[in-house]
Amino acid sequence: MSDPSYSSKHLLGWIWRDYLRKHWPILLVAVVFMFLEGSTLGAISYMLQPMFDQVFIGGNSGALWWVGVAILVIFSIRAIAGLVQKVLLTRVAQLTAADIRVDLLNHMMKQDGAFHQTHPPGYLIQRVQSDVNAVNDVWRAIITGAGRDVVALIVLMGVAISVDWKWAIMACIGTPLLIAPAALAQKYVRAQARQARDLGATLSTRLDEVFHGIVPIKLNALEAYQTRKYRDLTGRFIDTEVRAAFGSAAIPGMVDIMAGVGFLAVMVFGGSEIISGEKTVGQFMTFFTAMGLAFDPIRRLGAISGLWQVAAAAIERIKELIDSPLRLKSPARPVAAPTGTPGIKITKADLFYGDTQVLHSLSMTAEAGKTTALVGASGAGKSTIFNLLTRLVDPQNGDVLIGGVSVKSMKMQDLRSLFSVVSQEALLFDDSLRENILLGRTDVSDAHLKKVLDAAHVSDFLDKLPNGLDTHVGPRGSALSGGQRQRVVIARALLRDTPILLLDEATSALDAQSEAVVQAALDRLSDGRTTLVIAHRLSTVINADKIIVMDRGHVVDAGTHQELLSRGGIYADLYRLQYKDGKTVSEHSGATTLTVKSTETPKAQENWIGKLRQLFA
Numbered sequence: 001m002s003d004p005s006y007s008s009k010h011l012l013g014w015i016w017r018d019y020l021r022k023h024w025p026i027l028l029v030a031v032v033f034m035f036l037e038g039s040t041l042g043a044i045s046y047m048l049q050p051m052f053d054q055v056f057i058g059g060n061s062g063a064l065w066w067v068g069v070a071i072l073v074i075f076s077i078r079a080i081a082g083l084v085q086k087v088l089l090t091r092v093a094q095l096t097a098a099d100i101r102v103d104l105l106n107h108m109m110k111q112d113g114a115f116h117q118t119h120p121p122g123y124l125i126q127r128v129q130s131d132v133n134a135v136n137d138v139w140r141a142i143i144t145g146a147g148r149d150v151v152a153l154i155v156l157m158g159v160a161i162s163v164d165w166k167w168a169i170m171a172c173i174g175t176p177l178l179i180a181p182a183a184l185a186q187k188y189v190r191a192q193a194r195q196a197r198d199l200g201a202t203l204s205t206r207l208d209e210v211f212h213g214i215v216p217i218k219l220n221a222l223e224a225y226q227t228r229k230y231r232d233l234t235g236r237f238i239d240t241e242v243r244a245a246f247g248s249a250a251i252p253g254m255v256d257i258m259a260g261v262g263f264l265a266v267m268v269f270g271g272s273e274i275i276s277g278e279k280t281v282g283q284f285m286t287f288f289t290a291m292g293l294a295f296d297p298i299r300r301l302g303a304i305s306g307l308w309q310v311a312a313a314a315i316e317r318i319k320e321l322i323d324s325p326l327r328l329k330s331p332a333r334p335v336a337a338p339t340g341t342p343g344i345k346i347t348k349a350d351l352f353y354g355d356t357q358v359l360h361s362l363s364m365t366a367e368a369g370k371t372t373a374l375v376g377a378s379g380a381g382k383s384t385i386f387n388l389l390t391r392l393v394d395p396q397n398g399d400v401l402i403g404g405v406s407v408k409s410m411k412m413q414d415l416r417s418l419f420s421v422v423s424q425e426a427l428l429f430d431d432s433l434r435e436n437i438l439l440g441r442t443d444v445s446d447a448h449l450k451k452v453l454d455a456a457h458v459s460d461f462l463d464k465l466p467n468g469l470d471t472h473v474g475p476r477g478s479a480l481s482g483g484q485r486q487r488v489v490i491a492r493a494l495l496r497d498t499p500i501l502l503l504d505e506a507t508s509a510l511d512a513q514s515e516a517v518v519q520a521a522l523d524r525l526s527d528g529r530t531t532l533v534i535a536h537r538l539s540t541v542i543n544a545d546k547i548i549v550m551d552r553g554h555v556v557d558a559g560t561h562q563e564l565l566s567r568g569g570i571y572a573d574l575y576r577l578q579y580k581d582g583k584t585v586s587e588h589s590g591a592t593t594l595t596v597k598s599t600e601t602p603k604a605q606e607n608w609i610g611k612l613r614q615l616f617a
Contacts, residue, residue: 008308011315015135019099023092030088034147036081038297042155043074045290049163053282085148097136104128104321112327113392114353119321122205127321130200131314141304149297156294163287164279167270171262171291182251182302186309189247193313196240201317203233244310251302259295266291328391330411337414338403341499341530343368344389349398351384351553358384359395360553366546368403371531373541375571376550382534384553386502389532390419402500420493422522424505426485428477433462434469436477437491444495456491456521458484483518490521501531538575547571 020027047070054063108115108124160168210217210226217226270287273279344366351359359381366372374382387393388400391407400407407415428436437452438444453459461484465471477485486506493501506522519540535541542561549557549564549571557569564571 008312011312011319014319015096015315019096020092023095026088026092030085030092031147033081033085033088035151037078037085038148038151038153039155040074040078040081041152041293041297042159042290044071045156045286045293046159047071047074048289049280049282049286051282052285053280057281093136097132100132100135100318101128104132104318107322107324107326110326110328111324113387114327115324120205120208122203122208123201124321125208126197126201126204127317130204131197131318134197134314135311135318137311141307149300153294153297153301156290156297159290160287160294163283163290164270167266167287168291170265170269172258173262173265181254182305185247185250185254186305189244190309190312192240192244192247193310194316196237196244197313197317199233199237199240203230203237206230206233248307248310251305252299255295255299255302259298262291328394328412330413331409334411334414335405335409337410337418338405340403341369341528342403342405342418344372344500344530344532345401345404346385346388347399347401349388349395349400351388351393351395358553359388361398362553362555363398364548364555364558366530366532368530369528370545371526371533371543373533373535373544373547374550375535375538375541375547375574379552380550381553382550383504386421386504386532386534389500389502390416390421418498419500419502420496420498420525421502421504422486422489422493422506422525423503426477426482426489428473428480428485428488430472430475432467432470432472433458433465433488436473436488437469437495439492441495449495452491452494455524456487456494457517458487458491460517461487486518487521490518490525494525499529501526501529503531503533503535505534505536538578 047067050063051067051071054060054067105128108119111119157168160171206226206229210230217223266287270279270284274281274284346362346364349359349362350357362381362385364385374385376382384393388395389402389407391412394408402410402415402418437449437458450459453462462468471479473479473485473488477488480488503522503526506518533541533544538561541547544561546558547561547564548555549569551570557564557567557571559567565575
C-alpha cells in the first residue's frame with residue numbers, strides 16, 4: 001500500500017467538507033451547549049472566593065444562601081448542557097460514520113477486478129468497519145475538545161489571571177518544555193497507529209480466509225497451523241498497539257509534569273504572599289481551583305492530539321481508498337444499448353494482467369439467439385471472455401461489440417442489464433429465499449414468480465423447506481444443497497429476463513441427478529437467448545450451435561461438435577481423453593443420437609494421451 005501521509009489540516013478539511021458541513025445546524029447548537037458546559041467550570045472556581053472569604057472565614061450567614069444557590073444553578077446548567085451536546089454529537093457522529101461507510105462500499109463495488117485482486121476482503125472490511133469507527137470516535141472527541149475544553153480553559157485562565165497574573169505565569173512556566181517532546185510523540189504515535197491499522201487489516205484477511213476455507217482446513221488438519229499463524233499476527237498487532245498507546249499516554253503525562261512544576265512555583269511564591277497577608281485564602285483557593293480545573297482540559301486536549309494521530313492513520317487509509325481512481329467508467333456520452341437478441345463480436349483483443357498477457361489478439365463471434373460454447377484447458381482465457389463482455393476488465397487493444405455497439409460506449413448499468421450469469425459458485429446472500437430471487441424487486445406478481453419457480457425447478461423442493469420462500473438460506477446459501485442453490489440462481493436469471501445468458505461451469509459441481517434437473521432448467525433458460533457456455537465436460541456442450549476451442553489466450557479452432565471431431569486437433573484429443581475407456585458413448589438430444597467408439601490400439605491411445613497431458617500441463 002502507498003503511504004500518502006496527508007497533513008492533519010488536509011484530513012480535517014476533507015472530513016468537514018465532505019461529511020460534517022451538511023450537519024452544521026446541529027453542530028452549531030451542540031457547540032453552543034459545549035460553550036455553556038465549558039464556562040461553568042470557570043463559574044464554579046470563581047464562586048470559591050466568596051464561599052471562603054465571606055462564608056467560611058468572614059462568617060456572613062446571609063451570603064451562605066446566595067452562594068449555595070448560585071453553585072446549584074451552575075451545576076444544573078452544566079448537567080443540561082452536557083446532556084444536550086452529547087446527544088447531538090452522537091447523532092451527527094453516527095450519521096457521518098454511516099455516510100463514510102456507504103461511500104466506501106459504493107466506491108469499492110465500482111472498482112475493477114484488478115483492484116479486488118490486490119485488496120483482499122478482510123482488508124476492505126477493516127477499512128469500512130474498524131477504521132471508520134476509529135475516525136468516528138476521534139472526531140467527536142476533537143469537536144468536544146475544541147468546544148467545551150477550549151472554552152473551559154479560556155474561562156479558567158481568565159479567572160486565574162483575575163486573581164493574580166504573576167501566579168498564572170508561574171503556573172504555566174513548564175509549558176515551553178512540552179513543545180518539542182509533544183511533536184516527537186505525535187509523529188511516533190502516527191507511525192505506530194498506521195502500522196497497527198495495516199496489521200489489523202491483515203488479521204481480518206486471515207480470519208476471512210480461515211472461515212471461508214474451514215472445510216479444507218479441517219480436511220487437511222491445518223487447525224494448529226492456522227492458529228499459530230493467527231497467534232503470531234496477533235502478537236505483532238498487540239506490540240504495535242501498546243507502542244501507540246505509550247506514545248498517546250506520554251502527551252498527557254507531560255502535561256502532568258508541567259502542572260507539577262507550575263504548582264511548585266505558585267506554592268513557593270504565592271504561599272509567602274498569603275502568609276504576609278497580601279492575598280486571602282479565598283483568593284488562593286479560587287486560583288488553585290481554577291488552575292487545577294484548567295489542567296484537566298489541558299490533559300484532555302493533549303490526549304486528543306495523540307488520539308488524533310491514531311485517527312489520522314485510519315483516515316489516510318480511508319481517503320486512499322475513496323481517492324483510488326475508477327478504471328472502468330461509463331462514457332460521458334453513452335450510446336443506447338442494443339434491443340432484441342444481440343450477437344457478440346470480439347475483434348483482436350489483447351489483455352494483460354500486469355506483465356502477463358492473457359489474451360493474444362483474440363477474435364470470435366457468437367451469433368444472436370444461438371448457443372456458443374467455449375472449451376479449453378484451465379487458464380486458456382474462457383472466463384476472461386465473460387469478464388470482457390460484462391466490462392469487469394477492458395482489453396488494452398481491440399474491441400468488444402454487443403449487437404454492433406461497443407461495450408465501452410454504453411452506460412455500465414445498461415450494459416450489464418443485458419446479461420444473466422449462472423456460474424459454478426452460486427452467489428446467495430444470508431437472507432430469505434424470496435429475497436435471494438427478487439433481489440429487492442417489488443414489481444413481480446405472485447403468478448409471475450410462481451411461473452419462474454416452476455421453470456427453474458425451485459418448486460420441486462420448496463415444500464420441503466420449513467418456511468417456504470421465507471426460509472433463510474444461511475451464509476452463502478449453506479442451508480441449501482448445491483443443486484438447490486443452482487436452481488435459485490437460474491430462477492433469478494429467469495426473472496431478469498435478459499437477452500444474453502452466460503453459463504460458467506453451471507453444472508460441474510453437481511451429482512448426476514441434480515445435474516439433470518439443473519440442465520433442464522438451463523435449457524429452458526437459454527431458449528431464445530444468445531448463450532455462451534463454459535464447460536470442461538464436453539457432454540454438456542456437444543449440441544451447441546458453435547464450439548470455440550481456446551488455448552493460452554488464442555482461439556485455435558471453431559465449429560460444431562462433428563466438424564471439430566472430423567478435423568482432429570485439441571478438441572478431438574480432449575473428447576477422446578474424456579471417453580478413453582474404449583466403450584461406446586451415447587449423447588442424446590431429442591431424437592438425435594451420436595455414437596462414438598474408440599478403435600485405437602492401447603499403444604496409440606497411450607501416445608496421444610501422453611501428448612494431451614503435456615499440452616494441458
